[in-house]
Amino acid sequence: MHILVNSHRMIQEVQHVVKAVSSRTTIPILSGIKLDVSAAGLTLIGSDANISIESFIPTVENEQEIVTIHQTGAIVLPAKYLAEIVKKLPGEEMDIHVQQPFSVTIQSGASIFTLNGFDPEEYPRLPVVQNDAQFSLPQQVFKNVIRQTAFAVSTQETRPVLTGVHLCIVGKKLTCTATDSHRLALRTVEVDLNENDGNVNNVVIPGRSLQELNKILEDVSDDVEIVVTDNQILFKVGNLLFFSRLLEGKYPVTTEMIPAKAQAKTTFELKTKSLLQTLERALLLSREGKNNVVHLKVIDQTQIELTSTSQEIGKVTEQLHVEKLQGEHMHISFNGKNVIDALRVVDSENIYMMFTGTMNAFLVRPSESDHTIHLFSPVRTY
């Protein structure tokens, strides 16, 4: 294997595939990135067995030569060093040349690196994904879907299926749900799925996979194609393939948890940013005790009061203006940190809050739309 490759593109694609490589892998060869040169170009692969990322750099792109191929072949190079080396090389191109079976020289400008690698034959094959069901979404839309749901997955392995985001398509509507059983985030979006393309139901993608994918997606309208099989999901973005294992197990039915309008006992609207900043202040004191409990009380038709108390440190109280208040003057306690997480991903100036009783979950959504829904369990305080 011997190539001359454009440094800028090489840095970009190494940074993409290295996201799949874990520094704590127990399989030595997975600490590496596979470089595979065919007549068509250079393929880079990184994997941690759960996530695999494959990126292809073609010989010619936009009529510019990006890779000059002197000799085809393959090698696996230690990901950590490769990523740092390519980033710091001085020249605009880098010459990558396999010298002995599993060693390589990388030359750029006056700089020459010799790097020991692994046998490419030992690198695991990527999963084969048959086109069971396939749909696509603009990258910027899918980025938002991830941002607005993946934060709410469980971080505890006691119920592994809750560490993922649940996908379900009914008709032309994709519903993405995440819950750690104390809070729930739900986002719906229109998709184009032909019925004979198969169906998407009880597909649970590990939250970590989506967080890594989100770093690669860009804020552009170009599509990301999504292919779902029994135990794998594949995201195609331009020349990049992102594979993720799916989580096994039955995801809980969450649709019935969402309270209907008819159950509402108290509803009001208020400014997202005001509530967010007030909660951030409230948590300055209660964060320490790690309970994050905030108490909300309706004062009158236009005012609510948020309070947080930490026995040893002190207390904070703040009144907030609300609009369109309907129903009872109730009070409720909740985990302020969970609500803050949700408010940070709400892309709406105003939010609508609906309460169905002091002991029941309450709902937060943008005041103008219901494509995003957040639910929160109350906290009992004695």
Added chain:
Amino acid sequence: MHILVNSHRMIQEVQHVVKAVSSRTTIPILSGIKLDVSAAGLTLIGSDANISIESFIPTVENEQEIVTIHQTGAIVLPAKYLAEIVKKLPGEEMDIHVQQPFSVTIQSGASIFTLNGFDPEEYPRLPVVQNDAQFSLPQQVFKNVIRQTAFAVSTQETRPVLTGVHLCIVGKKLTCTATDSHRLALRTVEVDLNENDGNVNNVVIPGRSLQELNKILEDVSDDVEIVVTDNQILFKVGNLLFFSRLLEGKYPVTTEMIPAKAQAKTTFELKTKSLLQTLERALLLSREGKNNVVHLKVIDQTQIELTSTSQEIGKVTEQLHVEKLQGEHMHISFNGKNVIDALRVVDSENIYMMFTGTMNAFLVRPSESDHTIHLFSPVRTY
């Protein structure tokens, strides 16, 4: 104690004094910031027993009322919470009111905090600094002096005096020196010290004190006044007083370590940035083994070669252009990380390097000046 204080100024001064407060203090009251209100204004004090910072906010500044005093008095408030609360308060002013003996309400906009504090009578007194010797320097100059020396202090407590920067004034010249016995950084600067103002000799300031002071100093030509006594040093910057304990013990004589021009066996000049970037690349591989060894070899009159090898990972080689080379074609090994640290604080496009033999310390300084000198011990490689 009851005051109304401008939020912007309060945030600024709390951020200054909180730098002296350690989160790991074993003396509970030192986890707090003292607020002391006299008829003239509000004094804030933070301390960790080694460093103390006192800042004064006068009632009126630039003809604007900054502090309105309703009642004088004092309180000590937990530094961590106070610093976060003042930063997040919504209003342009904050009303601070001692309610019970050691509790306070802080009100700003719609936000009301109640915070438990400590008895101000228990807060230790600041050291009394008599004017033994006094001189002053523009803040921007002193910032540079700190930046160019404090990085080189020892981090090991085996020889405590080496964890500080040594100050010495002879005639009108202040010499600041730091060494961890493997490298040395020296910076000289002109000062105005009257002979009857006392003398400055064997003054050793803890490196950490200088790093904290540097965060407070600004890039302005306003002076910082420096007062030295037996065991304390005081820096006065506007309304701010920064006290630091001095280190005890005899600082080693370093002047004789610096090789004279006559001892030079090889000298050359090269671009600071080129050498820095080459060393950063060289350390990508050797950093792991933590030895950071880089080998330098003179190739011919215009080229040197830098090499670094890590048995397991690989090797890096790079040639660099040098100018005005005189003397032998030598080679030497050294700790590349130490040289990188020094090159990062050199404010000169070109540097001069002087070698006096493979087993002797070598010298690096700006090619146009000798007010900054860096020395490095070689590393033996077998």
